[in-house]
Amino acid sequence: xxxxxxxxxxxxxxxxxxxxxxxxxxxxxxxxxxxxxxxxxxxxxxxxxxxxxxxxxxxxxxxxxxxxxxxxxxxxxxxxxxxxxxxxxxxxxxxxxxxxxxxxxxxxxxxxxxxxxxxxxxxxxxxxxxxxxxxxxxxxxxxxxxxxxxxxxxxxxxxxxxxxxxxxxxxxxxxxxxxxxxxxxxxxxxxxxxxxxxxxxxxxxxxxxxxxxxxxxxxxxxxxxxxxx
Amino acid sequence: xxxxxxxxxxxxxxxxxxxxxxxxxxxxxxxxxxxxxxxxxxxxxxxxxxxxxxxxxxxxxxxxxxxxxxxxxxxxxxxxxxxxxxxxxxxxxxxxxxxxxxxxxxxxxxxxxxxxxxxxxxxxxxxxxxxxxxxxxxxxxxxxxxxxxxxxxxxxxxxxxxxxxxxxxxxxxxxxxxxxxxxxxxxxxxxxxxxxxxxxxxxxxxxxxxxxxxxxxxxxxxxxxxxxx
DNA sequence: TTAAATTTTTAGACAAAACTAAAAAATAAA
DNA sequence: TTTATTTTTTAGTTTTGTCTAAAAATTTAA
Ligand SMILES: [Mn+2]
Ligand SMILES: [Mn+2]
Ligand SMILES: [Mn+2]
Ligand SMILES: [Mn+2]
Numbered sequence: 001x002x003x004x005x006x007x008x009x010x011x012x013x014x015x016x017x018x019x020x021x022x023x024x025x026x027x028x029x030x031x032x033x034x035x036x037x038x039x040x041x042x043x044x045x046x047x048x049x050x051x052x053x054x055x056x057x058x059x060x061x062x063x064x065x066x067x068x069x070x071x072x073x074x075x076x077x078x079x080x081x082x083x084x085x086x087x088x089x090x091x092x093x094x095x096x097x098x099x100x101x102x103x104x105x106x107x108x109x110x111x112x113x114x115x116x117x118x119x120x121x122x123x124x125x126x127x128x129x130x131x132x133x134x135x136x137x138x139x140x141x142x143x144x145x146x147x148x149x150x151x152x153x154x155x156x157x158x159x160x161x162x163x164x165x166x167x168x169x170x171x172x173x174x175x176x177x178x179x180x181x182x183x184x185x186x187x188x189x190x191x192x193x194x195x196x197x198x199x200x201x202x203x204x205x206x207x208x209x210x211x212x213x214x215x216x217x218x219x220x221x222x223x224x225x226x227x228x229x
Numbered sequence: 230x231x232x233x234x235x236x237x238x239x240x241x242x243x244x245x246x247x248x249x250x251x252x253x254x255x256x257x258x259x260x261x262x263x264x265x266x267x268x269x270x271x272x273x274x275x276x277x278x279x280x281x282x283x284x285x286x287x288x289x290x291x292x293x294x295x296x297x298x299x300x301x302x303x304x305x306x307x308x309x310x311x312x313x314x315x316x317x318x319x320x321x322x323x324x325x326x327x328x329x330x331x332x333x334x335x336x337x338x339x340x341x342x343x344x345x346x347x348x349x350x351x352x353x354x355x356x357x358x359x360x361x362x363x364x365x366x367x368x369x370x371x372x373x374x375x376x377x378x379x380x381x382x383x384x385x386x387x388x389x390x391x392x393x394x395x396x397x398x399x400x401x402x403x404x405x406x407x408x409x410x411x412x413x414x415x416x417x418x419x420x421x422x423x424x425x426x427x428x429x430x431x432x433x434x435x436x437x438x439x440x441x442x443x444x445x446x447x448x449x450x451x452x453x454x455x456x457x458x
Numbered sequence: 459t460t461a462a463a464t465t466t467t468t469a470g471a472c473a474a475a476a477c478t479a480a481a482a483a484a485t486a487a488a
Numbered sequence: 489t490t491t492a493t494t495t496t497t498t499a500g501t502t503t504t505g506t507c508t509a510a511a512a513a514t515t516t517a518a
Contacts, residue, residue: 018505039466052506054467071466071513102356112350119344127331268496281476283497300483300496
């Protein structure tokens, strides 16, 4: 029996920048809380009020981008998830462009990428992807969804989970704030930096490490925000 | 007597995308009608209504970006002119990027550049400028203002003004519409193309020209929209 | 299991940017 | 110089996305 071709027509929905930002935040939060994303959590991330979030959730629900029932938290639909992943794709590809081609530091790109991610052109983003040689990870080590929405994976652990004596490589940051990235700059830690764990202090969680033959001590806060392999 | 240094503090004004689009249109129109830009002309360019334009002119006037007195047409202030030139700079640099780096055709770039031009980052645009080797002209032959707002000039004439027998080079288009650019593609005319004027028909203004050893006839409409040198 | 605290939603208002319809001013024609 | 036409402005709405304040539902604590 012959397999029939299935053609899915995905109607191009027009989305405002605000709608896209909500969708992206819901996407990021739903990875952390898989039993529905709270109104307040969204409000916190977008620096807005819970009442504004409720309004927007109704709008996104009308467009079938989210499953929303009041007081029950919100979920992305497949359509919503794909759209969110495309915004993340845009964001991270632009971050790569800014670092690799325009000489930005990894702590300078996020804000600009927040604007560039909303430029609507499939050709633009796919050609940019090609121009950058189809990168798999952005300047902070986060995976870049491909044109189909598939997300590359990498085995990684937090530095805090590694035993003393091991030698590992920095492959990403969990906290991508400017302050944390600038701290890492000061300590000469960047993606690809080789780190040797010398000693773990169980009392307060500080860790003594060696980087480029320098020995430094980092706090548990740092160790809980650095991904290594 | 010693020259004193004059420091001008230009307060960074926040502008919406809509305000920037109005400013850009007023800038382009004021080059054509130096005795004040009409409300209707602006409305036509932005595909909106005259009443909306009046509203916006008041807003731009409050921000001191335009000189506006009702019924008298509108002028850009120095501040408004500089801001408009920066938007044009953004637009044209992005067009160069799309053609030179991402392989877009010259008839595909305008729409995308209309969005990219509004991304707010001085560093972004200046680094892009550098990355592109400080180009002076965009893919349609239009001049790109530098970071100070200075605009390169080039001696150019319309093809219609050239006498029979002359050999010239295409350096720009007056009409930048997709339809016109696609017509030029079909006739194998692009920036840098060498053209020899064989014969001018005074009755209807058609011109017989030679391009890459092909002889074709073009209408006066075409000849009035091609810049040559 | 009732009371208190927290979270979420509703109701009503506001600013930005657009629109329609009508009034006012400027220009062109008779 | 009147009258007619065109241009521009005003007045009053609409939509989007936000807000505050108050009500309703849910969760936590007693
Ligand atoms: Mn980012
Ligand atoms: Mn990133
Ligand atoms: Mn253009
Ligand atoms: Mn152009």
